[in-house]
Amino acid sequence: MLTKKQLDLLEFIHKRVQRDGVPPSFDEMKIALDLRSKSGIHRLITALEERGFIRRLAHRARAIEIVRLPESLGGASTAGFSPRVIDGDRPDTPRPANADPVSVAAIELPLVGRIAAGVPIEAISDSAHQVAVPQQMISTTGEHYALEVKGDSMIEAGINNGDVVVIRETSTANNGDIVVALVEDHEATLKRFMRRGNAIALEAANPAYETRVFPDDKVKVQGVLVGLIRTY
Structure with missing residues (x-):
């Protein structure tokens, strides 16, 4: 079960590994997540490692290995509760004026x-x-x-x-x-x-x-x- 920041970081690392073959630096992670310091990245990395999503390899620079992904990022379903979150903010882009109305029961x-x-x-x-x-x-x-x-x-x-x-x-x-x-x-x-x-x-x-x-x-x-x- 991950917070939004933890999920965002895991997704960023996964995409960079897929693209470049190596994980991003802590500075790149800090910029991508809009954090003020690398200490926040350290806490997120530790949380991901404790939850079994990544593994850090000792004595190697940028040595982060993704062990598994949550279901929302294409990984296998895991046991336990995963809350279904309904965000109450506005959408990132406005709906077209001629779009059909959305009906949610x-x-x-x-x-x-x-x-x-x-x-x-x-x-x-x-x-x-x-x-x-x-x-x-x-x-x-x-x-x-x-x-x-x-x-x-x-x-x-x-x-x-x-x-x-x-x-x-x-x-x-x-x-x-x-x-x-x-x-x-x-x-x-x-x-x-x-x-x-x-x-x-x-x-x-x-x-x-x-x-x-x-x-x-x-x-x-x-x-x-x-x-x-x-x-x-």
Whole structure:
């Protein structure tokens, strides 16, 4: 699961290797991704290596080998959640005046409040608003609802502060699922779910946040992430 910057960098490296036979320099990567310093490139490279997409060969200049590609770049499908992101910004180029109208089926979901992607905050509140969600995000089984994300603990899973997440209501989850978890009946948070014997670990996707572990009777799963809506 990659952030947009990580995916952009991987695509840039892949294209340069395909074209030139060697990967780009860190300076070229910095310019291509419009970053201010090479330290940002180092962090992205490290993240790609940790996720198994690239491999750095020791004692060789520009020694970056692409091990695999995500499905969006033509690689094989991998297990686990990959959020379907609906960007809310304007298209790069305007549609022609004579173009046929685009019709996207959408349904209204209750926006039931804010969910912490950081330190847990208050539990989910009653629905006060509705949000239009593309129908393809909704599975054929179960009820769904939407939440606004507050915080940055899930940024490496591609979930940013201000995003709206689409949740399928369920009380069970598999290891690795990103879930809405109710902690001790009063704190709601969005984290990756991992069962460890009689305990539940709620893992962030940001190294600045520690994994929190609770007895399994202190954590209630309220839903599983199935989609993401982003505005700019």
